[in-house]
Amino acid sequence: MDTNDTALDLAALAAPNMSPVLGRYMDRSWSHGIGHRLYETSGKAYLDFANGIAVTALGHSHPRVTAAVHAQVDKLMGPVHAIGFAEPTVRLAAMLADTFPDPLDTVMFLNSGSEVIDGALKLARRVTGRPAIISFRGAFHGRTIGATSVTSSSLNYRKGYEPLLPSVYQTVYPAVYRYYAGDEEKAIADALKHFDGLLMTTVAPSDVAAVIIEPIQGEGGYYPAPAAFLQGLRERCSRHGILLIADEVQSGFGRTGRMWAFEHSGIVPDVVVTAKAIANGLPLSAIVTSRDLQERWGRGAHGTTYGGNPVACAAGVAVLETIADEGLVENARLRGAELAGGLRELMAEDQGIGDVRGPGLMIGVEFVKDRTTREPDGARADAVCARAADAGLLLLSCGIAHQVIRWIPPVNVTVDEVEEALRIFEGALKG
Numbered sequence: 144m145d146t147n148d149t150a151l152d153l154a155a156l157a158a159p160n161m162s163p164v165l166g167r168y169m170d171r172s173w174s175h176g177i178g179h180r181l182y183e184t185s186g187k188a189y190l191d192f193a194n195g196i197a198v199t200a201l202g203h204s205h206p207r208v209t210a211a212v213h214a215q216v217d218k219l220m221g222p223v224h225a226i227g228f229a230e231p232t233v234r235l236a237a238m239l240a241d242t243f244p245d246p247l248d249t250v251m252f253l254n255s256g257s258e259v260i261d262g263a264l265k266l267a268r269r270v271t272g273r274p275a276i277i278s279f280r281g282a283f284h285g286r287t288i289g290a291t292s293v294t295s296s297s298l299n300y301r302k303g304y305e306p307l308l309p310s311v312y313q314t315v316y317p318a319v320y321r322y323y324a325g326d327e328e329k330a331i332a333d334a335l336k337h338f339d340g341l342l343m344t345t346v347a348p349s350d351v352a353a354v355i356i357e358p359i360q361g362e363g364g365y366y367p368a369p370a371a372f373l374q375g376l377r378e379r380c381s382r383h384g385i386l387l388i389a390d391e392v393q394s395g396f397g398r399t400g401r402m403w404a405f406e407h408s409g410i411v412p413d414v415v416v417t418a419k420a421i422a423n424g425l426p427l428s429a430i431v432t433s434r435d436l437q438e439r440w441g442r443g444a445h446g447t448t449y450g451g452n453p454v455a456c457a458a459g460v461a462v463l464e465t466i467a468d469e470g471l472v473e474n475a476r477l478r479g480a481e482l483a484g485g486l487r488e489l490m491a492e493d494q495g496i497g498d499v500r501g502p503g504l505m506i507g508v509e510f511v512k513d514r515t516t517r518e519p520d521g522a523r524a525d526a527v528c529a530r531a532a533d534a535g536l537l538l539l540s541c542g543i544a545h546q547v548i549r550w551i552p553p554v555n556v557t558v559d560e561v562e563e564a565l566r567i568f569e570g571a572l573k574g
């Protein structure tokens with residue numbers, strides 16, 4: 144498409160009235176999205192590997208999702224929870240439950256990632272009758288007060304908001320590359336030692352309602368939790384009657400080459416929360432547990448006005464059908480292996496890349512000033528993202544110093560698009 148110099152400048156139009164509080168990686172003016180391309184008002188096309196941060200996992204205006212949304216808008220748009228049930232919501236609950244191992248079979252829908260985090264924390268406190276929550280340093284769980292209380296990926300998320308929820312304890316996360324120089328065994332042993340120490344010296348296990356963890360730490364820097372660490376947590380939680388909450392808001396829906404990232408470790412959490420890709424862009428999220436837990440939570444113990452909206456759920460049904468019919472979990476695994484392979488080839492030529500890691504299509508590329516000290520190089524990662532965007536590829540960073548470029552292409556990305564992105568990235572590294 145030709146670019147147009149008189150294109151709408153949405154940033155200029157937004158300036159007088161839109162809040163400056165939302166952090167943005169860029170301030171481009173977007174017109175529309177088709178498939179894996181996003182178009183500026185100028186007409187310039189970009190290969191979108193940002194996806195609204197892992198939200199539009201099937202790409203933009205996916206025909207099946209769009210058709211399902213159109214059909215549902217004409218039928219029933221508003222919420223009906225207070226007076227009964229809507230068909231897409233009931234169908235999606237059944238389909239979603241089917242993607243989980245036993246005994247996770249009961250779904251509560253809300254609207255956003257932060258909301259399901261708060262809901263899960265409330266469930267844990269009410270069901271166990273215990274006050275304390277343990278979360279991990281570097282975690283990001285969202286921006287409501289509950290979610291902020293268990294978040295520590297950046298001071299900016301917490302500063303000025305104290306006092307946050309009481310009885311929240313944060314412990315060491317085994318970020319293998321960043322804090323253990325790639326020594327996974329040491330990372331596991333150290334993080335479990337800190338966890339055990341917390342329960343021995345600071346908070347009694349019988350006071351702890353829940354442990355909450357991202358199976359792959361997201362905003363914190365795309366650090367996968369080693370399988371043995373998650374297994375160690377699972378064993379401790381079971382021993383002490385503590386609920387294990389897996390935050391799959393970013394890592395779920397096939398992105399990692401398994402439907403749920405916790406499956407890589409063989410554990411089954413007590414509570415799984417998910418959002419983002421669930422409805423390919425419409426606001427929807429879910430708390431999934433055993434029937435028993437939500438029965439014990441109790442009727443009216445939590446609620447929502449919009450959660451489980453029929454239109455969002457119709458989109459969710461189309462998302463799950465498409466993932467199953469098109470083999471997209473397997474596609475994420477295969478394309479992810481190709482992408483990681485290509486990125487590792489580029490790393491071999493570039494001393495400023497310290498690590499390429501992560502399963503499937505949830506890959507972190509960490510930039511460092513020196514491979515021995517592993518000093519983060521956020522300035523380089525930012526510059527590479529900016530050059531990639533100028534060349535037509537949208538990538539986002541994460542990590543404490545923005546030093547990690549995260550690769551989260553749509554789960555139906557093609558071989559050719561992976562190759563195209565790698566070539567643009569190669570150019571951006573050199574620029």
Ligand SMILES: Cc1ncc(COP(=O)(O)O)c(C=O)c1O
Pocket residue numbers: 196255256257258260283284285286357361362390391392393394418419
């Ligand atoms: C792992 C994780 N949990 C929770 C959230 C919060 O989700 P939301 O922004 O929808 O409230 C996010 C958002 O990025 C996330 O990545």
